[in-house]
Amino acid sequence: xxxxxxxRHAKRFCGVANSGGRVVPVAIGNYIALSAVMFFIGVxxxxxxxxxxxxxxxxxLMFNAANLLFIAFARAWLANVGxxxxxxxxxxxxAEAAIGLAIVVTTFRSEPNVDVDxxxxxxx
Amino acid sequence: xxxxxxxxxxxGNYPMLVALWLLPLxxxxxxxxxxxxxxxxCGWLASAAIAASFVLAVLLWxxxxxxxxxALGANQPLFSWIAGTFDFGLLLDPLSLLWTFIITGxxxxxxxxxxxxxxxxxxxxxxxxxxxxxxxxxxTLVLSDNFVGLLVGWGLVGLASYFLIGFWFExxxxxxxxxxxxxxxxxxxxxxxxxxxxxxAAIHSVSFGDAFAAAGSFGTPxxxxxxxxxxxxxxxxxxQVPLHTWLPDAMEGPTPVSALIHAxxxxxxxxxxxxxxxxxxxxxxxxxxxxxxxxxxxxxxxxILGCVQWDIKRILAYSTMSQIGYxxxxxxxxxxxxxVAHFFTHAFFKAQLFLASGxxxxxxxxxxxxxxxxxxxxxxxxxxWAILTGVLxxxxxxxxxxxxxxxEVIYGALLHGHPWIYATCIVTAGLTAxxxxxxxxxxxLGEYRGNxxxxxxxxxxxxxxxxxxxxxxxxxxxxxxxxxEHSPWSRYFAPQFAxxxxxxxxxxxxxxxxxxxxxxxxxxxxIAWVRYATRAAQAGAVERLRREAxxxxxxxxxxxxxxxxxxxxxxxxxxxxxxxxxxxxxPHLIDGAVRELAAITRSAGTLVRSLETGLLRxxxxxxxxxxxxxxxxxxxxxxxxx
Numbered sequence: 123x124x125x126x127x128x129x130r131h132a133k134r135f136c137g138v139a140n141s142g143g144r145v146v147p148v149a150i151g152n153y154i155a156l157s158a159v160m161f162f163i164g165v166x167x168x169x170x171x172x173x174x175x176x177x178x179x180x181x182x183l184m185f186n187a188a189n190l191l192f193i194a195f196a197r198a199w200l201a202n203v204g205x206x207x208x209x210x211x212x213x214x215x216x217a218e219a220a221i222g223l224a225i226v227v228t229t230f231r232s233e234p235n236v237d238v239d240x241x242x243x244x245x246x
Numbered sequence: 247x248x249x250x251x252x253x254x255x256x257x258g259n260y261p262m263l264v265a266l267w268l269l270p271l272x273x274x275x276x277x278x279x280x281x282x283x284x285x286x287x288c289g290w291l292a293s294a295a296i297a298a299s300f301v302l303a304v305l306l307w308x309x310x311x312x313x314x315x316x317a318l319g320a321n322q323p324l325f326s327w328i329a330g331t332f333d334f335g336l337l338l339d340p341l342s343l344l345w346t347f348i349i350t351g352x353x354x355x356x357x358x359x360x361x362x363x364x365x366x367x368x369x370x371x372x373x374x375x376x377x378x379x380x381x382x383x384x385x386t387l388v389l390s391d392n393f394v395g396l397l398v399g400w401g402l403v404g405l406a407s408y409f410l411i412g413f414w415f416e417x418x419x420x421x422x423x424x425x426x427x428x429x430x431x432x433x434x435x436x437x438x439x440x441x442x443x444x445x446x447a448a449i450h451s452v453s454f455g456d457a458f459a460a461a462g463s464f465g466t467p468x469x470x471x472x473x474x475x476x477x478x479x480x481x482x483x484x485x486q487v488p489l490h491t492w493l494p495d496a497m498e499g500p501t502p503v504s505a506l507i508h509a510x511x512x513x514x515x516x517x518x519x520x521x522x523x524x525x526x527x528x529x530x531x532x533x534x535x536x537x538x539x540x541x542x543x544x545x546x547x548x549x550i551l552g553c554v555q556w557d558i559k560r561i562l563a564y565s566t567m568s569q570i571g572y573x574x575x576x577x578x579x580x581x582x583x584x585x586v587a588h589f590f591t592h593a594f595f596k597a598q599l600f601l602a603s604g605x606x607x608x609x610x611x612x613x614x615x616x617x618x619x620x621x622x623x624x625x626x627x628x629x630x631w632a633i634l635t636g637v638l639x640x641x642x643x644x645x646x647x648x649x650x651x652x653x654e655v656i657y658g659a660l661l662h663g664h665p666w667i668y669a670t671c672i673v674t675a676g677l678t679a680x681x682x683x684x685x686x687x688x689x690x691l692g693e694y695r696g697n698x699x700x701x702x703x704x705x706x707x708x709x710x711x712x713x714x715x716x717x718x719x720x721x722x723x724x725x726x727x728x729x730x731e732h733s734p735w736s737r738y739f740a741p742q743f744a745x746x747x748x749x750x751x752x753x754x755x756x757x758x759x760x761x762x763x764x765x766x767x768x769x770x771x772x773i774a775w776v777r778y779a780t781r782a783a784q785a786g787a788v789e790r791l792r793r794e795a796x797x798x799x800x801x802x803x804x805x806x807x808x809x810x811x812x813x814x815x816x817x818x819x820x821x822x823x824x825x826x827x828x829x830x831x832x833p834h835l836i837d838g839a840v841r842e843l844a845a846i847t848r849s850a851g852t853l854v855r856s857l858e859t860g861l862l863r864x865x866x867x868x869x870x871x872x873x874x875x876x877x878x879x880x881x882x883x884x885x886x887x888x
Contacts, residue, residue, distance in 0.1 A: 168866050177862075238862045245860030 153194035160187035255321030274378035281371025289361035292374035300350035310343035337391035355711035362707035380406035434482025441475035473533030484516030505600035537578025545571030549677035581658025602632035647723030679770030
């Protein structure tokens with residue numbers, strides 16, 4: 123329901139300024155597409171790369187894909203909840219990065235090369 | 247729940263009764279706790295506790311014999327465990343009063359005797375603690391006013407008996423005998439337990455009053471079942487065939503123990519039980535037949551085995567078994583007064599026989615084999631006279647106590663319509679005369695065959711109780727039992743036992759029966775005289791006795807193979823069953839099930855383990871795959887919704 127009632131609003135504000143100073147609305151679908159591409163790149167990065175630092179970066183990419191969606195929809199629906207969630211995700215991402223880096227440092231302190239496939243301590 | 251409670255006694259407060267019951271327990275606790283400090287004083291203390299109980303029993307005579315309406319005796323309620331089903335209390339009526347007299351009276355004399363007999367024993371205090379504990383347990387048994395209290399006392403006397411048979415636990419045989427006695431007695435305990443179960447199921451009460459009031463309404467199978475269960479208990483405790491084998495072995499205990507527990511009191515608990523449950527036995531002719539038959543078999547079996555024994559205490563043990571057989575015949579066929587009278591006189595003369603044989607054993611440095619005695623009449627004259635009176639009494643020589651009670655039992659069997667039991671009892675009387683005079687002649691006549699140079703006569707502490715016991719052994723029968731229906735005995739028990747309905751007038755009178763018994767007894771005595779007392783028999787007695795021992799038939803040496811049969815039927819089969827379980831059931835069924843379970847768990851673990859690769863990216867892939875599945879599912883669902 124909010125989507126329909128705010129349709130006009132969304133058209134007015136959900137856009138970027140072009141060279142002429144007029145605001146050209148960008149359709150929400152573009153944001154979703156960009157976010158999906160970012161997310162997919164992140165997933166692919168986690169799955170195919172063996173360097174843990176790159177994998178962490180890929181995870182950050184997935185977080186940011188999610189953030190982009192939050193902000194885009196918040197803008198589209200004029201609801202600030204999305205911003206709040208974006209900040210929450212940034213906080214969580216920072217914590218995750220800290221822990222992830224700590225694991226990487228401790229795990230690879232004794233390892234000569236940096237490869238997650240070499241670390242298989244949890245194999246059953 | 248039964249609404250009305252039938253009490254056998256006049257309910258009230260009898261503090262003396264409670265004191266009578268608990269004094270021996272107090273004595274036991276004191277001897278147990280402070281024994282090492284009290285030392286020799288223990289014996290006097292323990293004897294004093296029993297003496298005090300005896301005095302209280304005398305003072306309670308009036309309370310025990312009172313009656314008001316249907317209630318007879320004194321009933322002291324103590325506590326209620328399950329309201330309406332199990333109320334514990336003490337009951338003192340003529341029957342339990344009589345038993346209390348014997349337990350505390352004869353018990354006191356035996357305690358007193360033990361002061362001398364056990365002198366110098368390492369565990370002097372422990373002995374008296376056990377003895378006092380036994381008296382307490384026995385009083386619990388006879389004073390309880392319900393079946394559960396009786397069963398508790400029943401178990402506790404078995405425990406006390408176990409302690410005392412195994413008193414000299416350094417001896418292997420004593421320990422084995424104690425264990426055997428305990429196990430066989432537990433068989434009886436279980437029997438009584440089943441009787442209690444049946445009573446609770448049938449009438450929701452375990453009190454004597456309720457059970458006897460309902461006796462008529464039980465119906466034949468239930469009543470007979472209860473009687474059988476009770477009789478199993480009586481047979482185990484009173485050494486009736488086939489549960490008798492523990493009694494001769496129990497002679498491993500000190501002689502005063504044999505006198506008190508395995509002659510005078512505990513082994514007569516079965517007689518008490520049947521006399522107490524007289525209303526049940528009166529209602530069941532089958533139960534009377536069963537008890538009378540088993541009693542007669544025991545009487546004659548014990549007498550036969552008594553003829554081939556050489557250990558003085560074992561001879562007395564078999565004679566005890568045989569005499570209890572008489573008592574069971576008496577109370578079993580319905581001649582309650584006679585059976586109880588035989589218990590009464592037997593308590594005196596058998597305690598005396600045991601204590602007097604204890605004098606000999608003590609004097610001869612623990613020699614118990616009569617073949618190594620002989621000629622003791624001059625060395626131990628007091629023991630000779632004591633044993634002689636005991637023998638005359640047990641054989642039923644007219645005028646002595648045993649005569650009155652035994653004839654009452656034998657004639658009672660005929661009176662209640664059991665001619666075969668009657669005949670068996672008469673034969674047993676002859677055998678009794680034979681083996682008792684054999685004991686007397688072999689021990690006291692001829693030349694001394696042992697190797698103790700100077701037998702020392704025991705001190706006055708041991709002689710005095712024996713001397714006191716001679717009086718009732720000789721005279722109490724004539725005083726209390728003479729006079730048929732008008733005797734003091736009959737008047738005392740008149741309110742206790744309902745008059746029996748006799749089947750028909752028997753063929754013989756009581757006087758004729760006495761005559762027949764006397765002839766048979768004299769025949770037994772004559773055979774014993776010819777074989778052991780004549781001058782010809784005395785010459786070369788050592789050689790003759792050795793030959794006689796060798797010629798004893800195997801089935802008598804092996805005691806009719808009772809031990810062998812019990813061993814085969816129960817011990818071996820139990821062992822076989824145990825082996826079966828240990829070799830087959832346990833390793834294959836129980837262990838097998840556990841092993842199978844372990845194998846299943848392990849293989850399931852192996853299967854699941856293969857998923858745990860330890861590869862971080864594999865986990866991520868699974869995660870991504872799962873997420874993709876969710877997305878596809880919701881996408882399709884959203885598509886379907888339109």
